[in-house]
Amino acid sequence: MAPHRIGILTGGGDAPGLNAVIRAVVKYAVGKLHWSVIGIEDSFNGLLEAPHRIRDMSPSNCQGLLQRGGTVLGTTNRGDPFAYPDGKGGIEDRSEGLAKAIREQGLEGLIVIGGDGTQAIGLRLMDTHGIPVVGVPKTIDNDLSATDLTFGFTSAVEVATDALDRLNTTAESHDRVMLLEVMGRDAGWIALWAGVAGGADCIAIPEIPYDPDRFTAKIKERRMKGRHFTLIVVAEGARPMEGEKWPSEVQHGKGRIQTEGAASTLARLLTERMDVETRTTVLGHLQRGGSPVAFDRVLATQFGVRAVELILAGRWGEMVCLKGHEVDSVPIRDAVAAYRTVSPDHSLIATARAVGIEFGA
Ligand code: F6P
Secondary structure, rough: OOOOOOEEEEEOOOOOOOHHHHHHHHHHHHHHOOEEEEOOOOHHHHHOOOOOOEEEEEHHHOOOOOOOOOOOOOOOOOOOOOOEEOOOOOOOOOOOHHHHHHHHHOOOOOEEOOOHHHHHHHHHHHHOOOOOOEEEEEOOOOOOOOOOOOOOHHHHHHHHHHHHHHHHHHHHOOOOOOEEEEEOOOOOOHHHHHHHHHOOOOEEEOOEEEHHHHHHHHHHHHHHOOOEEEEEEEOOOOOOOOOOOOOOOOEEEOEEEOOOOOOHHHHHHHHHHHHOEEEEEEOOOOOOOOOHHHHHHHHHHHHHHHHHHHHHHOOOOEEEEEEOEEEEEEEHHHOOEOOOOOOOOOOOHHHHOOOOOOOOO
């Protein structure tokens, strides 16, 4: 049987551990099985734009990738071949041309490393153009229902926890309320985990719209006990209950832009209600950059090897995942069907409440 020749790409926002997946795929598929692995740059765009941006991957050009953040293949969240910018302000379907380019390159199929959006594109390529695809899930938000964990999440939580530890000491020195805004537009996993790990007093997540009065009550309660500082973790998608303004937006060109982030909104609502000195830190992309923690390096390596095993077994159309402590796989179709947010009755919410963390509702 001729050795396999496959493409590999990374799509959507980056996450620590992407390079570790690439390295694992290349070390196994090229180094051990003697396949050809072709890296496609900037998601599907590397084969959509002329000249094509692709490269032969070998174990030697993957040296040092295990601990390196970002993705050496580049990525974009503006590369949907089914809705590609036409250069005139509109969009066009370029998927046919992409499928042709994949075939011309002699690629038997693709390993697609990305979040739900990228996996959905892969699935559509398979359904409409017969391009075989194997998926590897990625998101620091940990919001894919098909896998118990995605690599990058633990690294992001580590960064956010470290930030909380640092804010804790300065908050205490100055008797301030410190608000830390972390990523999580629709899912509050990073805020919840970091909040518990960093000993936050309050956590605001998108899944639990908050009543600012409950946070002010918590701050006052702490003061009564002689604790004159408070640590609050706010997910970027957290919002107050109805009736409160959020977010402040202004018209900008064809769209609207947010002028006040989730943490600043809450800081404003607190200062409107009580005499309090607040400081806000927005952690932003610091959570996505830098080296993956050990756990994410291991998970990414397991995911990369399992992706190759799926191809070996002819199990195209599946996405690797973690179930409990075991690496497994599920049909991509099932994986993209459901999104995993924090259920208000999740056991970690109950744990957090048990140790006195206030969620604002
Ligand atoms: O989905 C991952 C994520 O990090 C979200 O938590 C965040 O809202 C978004 O990406 C930020 O994306 P960008 O890099 O486009 O600013």
